[in-house]
Amino acid sequence: xxxxxxAGRLTAVERATWTVDGxxxxxxxxxxxxxxxxxxxxxxxxxxxVSIDRVIRMLLLHDLVEIDSGDLPFFADxxxxxxxxxxxxxxAADRIFGLLPPDQGAAFRALWDEFEANETLDARFAKAxxxxxPPNLNxxxxxxxxxxxxxxxxxxxxxxGTRISNGAPSLWAWLxxxxxxxxxxx
Amino acid sequence: xxxxxxAGRLTAVERATWTVDGxxxxxxxxxxxxxxxxxxxxxxxxxxxVSIDRVIRMLLLHDLVEIDSGDLPFFADxxxxxxxxxxxxxxAADRIFGLLPPDQGAAFRALWDEFEANETLDARFAKAxxxxxPPNLNxxxxxxxxxxxxxxxxxxxxxxGTRISNGAPSLWAWLxxxxxxxxxxx
Ligand SMILES: [Ca+2]
Numbered sequence: 001x002x003x004x005x006x007a008g009r010l011t012a013v014e015r016a017t018w019t020v021d022g023x024x025x026x027x028x029x030x031x032x033x034x035x036x037x038x039x040x041x042x043x044x045x046x047x048x049x050v051s052i053d054r055v056i057r058m059l060l061l062h063d064l065v066e067i068d069s070g071d072l073p074f075f076a077d078x079x080x081x082x083x084x085x086x087x088x089x090x091x092a093a094d095r096i097f098g099l100l101p102p103d104q105g106a107a108f109r110a111l112w113d114e115f116e117a118n119e120t121l122d123a124r125f126a127k128a129x130x131x132x133x134p135p136n137l138n139x140x141x142x143x144x145x146x147x148x149x150x151x152x153x154x155x156x157x158x159x160x161g162t163r164i165s166n167g168a169p170s171l172w173a174w175l176x177x178x179x180x181x182x183x184x185x186x
Numbered sequence: 187x188x189x190x191x192x193a194g195r196l197t198a199v200e201r202a203t204w205t206v207d208g209x210x211x212x213x214x215x216x217x218x219x220x221x222x223x224x225x226x227x228x229x230x231x232x233x234x235x236v237s238i239d240r241v242i243r244m245l246l247l248h249d250l251v252e253i254d255s256g257d258l259p260f261f262a263d264x265x266x267x268x269x270x271x272x273x274x275x276x277x278a279a280d281r282i283f284g285l286l287p288p289d290q291g292a293a294f295r296a297l298w299d300e301f302e303a304n305e306t307l308d309a310r311f312a313k314a315x316x317x318x319x320p321p322n323l324n325x326x327x328x329x330x331x332x333x334x335x336x337x338x339x340x341x342x343x344x345x346x347g348t349r350i351s352n353g354a355p356s357l358w359a360w361l362x363x364x365x366x367x368x369x370x371x372x
Binding site for chain 2: 001003004005007008009010011012019020021023026027029030032033034036037038040041042053056057060061100104136137140
């Protein structure tokens with residue numbers, strides 16, 4: 001129960017993305033739920049060989065480290081390769097998964113490590129969804145975090161498109177013309 | 187995408203339970219995430235034959251109907267058997283799952299109907315977790331919704347304990363002495 005109550009603190013980690021109704025910033029707990037629902041709903045877009053149930057589990061715990069390290073908005077300065085952020089996340093993983101019985105802690109940690117490494121089919125699909133959800137919220141809220149960070153189409157393609165097309169090519173094919181249309185509109 | 191963006195509105199549905207840090211009321215999106223993590227973490231407490239992956243999927247979508255019908259706190263007056271609430275939830279399920287392609291809509295709806303019917307092993311474990319999480323948040327926040335609704339130990343046993351012991355007997359065995367201790371303390 002120590003782990004599950006500590007995990008509940010993810011509700012206090014604010015993200016740079018707006019909720020779909022534009023009412024406030026999304027937090028990492030509800031973001032994790034939304035992503036798991038994306039995985040469940042978009043299972044037909046997963047490349048051959050992906051286990052949706054493993055992807056869902058990966059997404060449920062992918063952001064727990066943010067309880068200690070916070071969410072680093074990926075358009076923020078230095079977000080692309082911050083060694084300090086990576087070190088903070090590793091310490092957070094040690095502490096948070098360390099609250100579990102050893103066997104279970106190791107299993108959860110392995111799933112998180114796999115997500116972070118972004119090499120297996122499951123991790124690449126999970127990571128693609130983690131990049132696919134925010135643009136959809138941004139499109140629904142008239143720009144959202146793109147406006148906050150003064151992002152252009154090329155930056156979205158580079159930071160977001162690369163990851164999405166790596167894990168879920170058909171989702172990027174669906175999304176990219178919508179993004180292009182948004183950025184040429186003004 | 188219509189379904190997934192509509193689903194995002196679950197972040198605006200406020201529950202009667204406090205978040206674990208006592209900062210604000212929990213919403214149904216983060217509650218659904220927390221429950222799915224409970225299922226993943228407490229899999230050893232599931233009775234023989236339960237499929238945790240099905241339970242997780244059930245929990246991810248169990249509250250979507252609240253986008254239309256709202257959350258009815260289960261200690262509120264008339265919450266025990268409100269036909270009006272049940273009718274509103276059925277209409278909500280028709281509309282929300284109706285946003286999906288027909289096959290997928292039917293599959294998600296069947297999972298929600300199974301959860302509501304509370305008959306299969308998977309549904310009973312899922313429903314038990316839905317009743318098990320709030321008391322743990324209440325214990326962590328010094329009373330939480332029990333204080334709001336002026337609830338006593340007998341009422342918790344009747345409204346919460348029955349469902350938990352029906353789907354996850356070992357979790358009720360763990361929780362009930364903790365609840366008893368809380369209510370005799372004052
Ligand atoms: Ca993230």
